Amino acid sequence: MGTPFEDMAEMDRLVHEPARLAITSALLSCESADFLFLQRITGLSKGNLSSHLSKLAAAEVVEVHKSGDGRPRTTVRLTGRGRTLVAEHWERLMRLREAARTWTAPVA
Amino acid sequence: MPTEPDFDRLRRLRDVTAGFRDYQGLNLVPPGLLLMGLALLHGRGVEPLFAAIPVAAGLALLVRWYYRRRFGVVEALAGRPRIPAHVLLLAALCVGALFAANLVPPGPVGVGGLVFAAAIALCAYPHWRLRVHHLVVGAALAVASLLPLGLWTPTGEHPLGFTSMVVLTAVGGAAVCVAGLFDHRVLVRTLPAVGTANGSG
Known part of the structure; x- marks a missing residue:
């Protein structure tokens, strides 16, 4: 655990981008989710969501599984590394949030 | 830094x-309607039940299909603490069966209503804040169960007691439907239709 400034410097930009933060935060709360669900939570178009998922998959934060049997379905889950990374990112965000509250609290 | x-x-x-299935509130509507149907069909034999149960089952399948099609699929984390609504409803009905079988004497308050109220309120676990409507519906049902409503009935028994199962199943069914509709509202407000939310590319 570092100072708020160190925490900010160590922010993972890949995960911190708003749409990717929404995707990874949702995936942290479940085993896996399909493409449609992730589209609903982010409100992104198919192309945009695919682009974000490709970046996350390239960094081995998520695994994307496409099933071809019957109706094609894309399932996304966090990798072990991704789960640790996102959990740490959330801890860092919560610490920064607390620090921000302390700094901006009105003086009695 | 998020605001x-x-x-x-x-x-x-x-x-x-985390509780995606719990927020698919329309799933509670078919069992709720079935309970209300049971109250309406009371005293007309078992034949209408043969029609009502398949209709409720068909409706439940339709709701399941709707959620898969509109909101997608989420596999829940293993070992997540939760009390499924159907388990609580089943428990409430089991307690009701005990009363109906006269194994427990009826009291001055609507015990049936209290059991339903507790079951509906406990469905909010563990997301009390987001599912506060369950607590409100449960509290309303509990207040109605504690009021001396028996004074206005011809038999003198509380309408939400287990002795008058017709009113209890109708009110319980309606409460389940209302709680379910509010769960669905939370889901729709959290997951807006694609194209209405902003996202960066």
């Missing part, structure tokens, strides 16, 4: 994802 509303939105999103 305070961003944090709230992300937290809400995590809660809804």
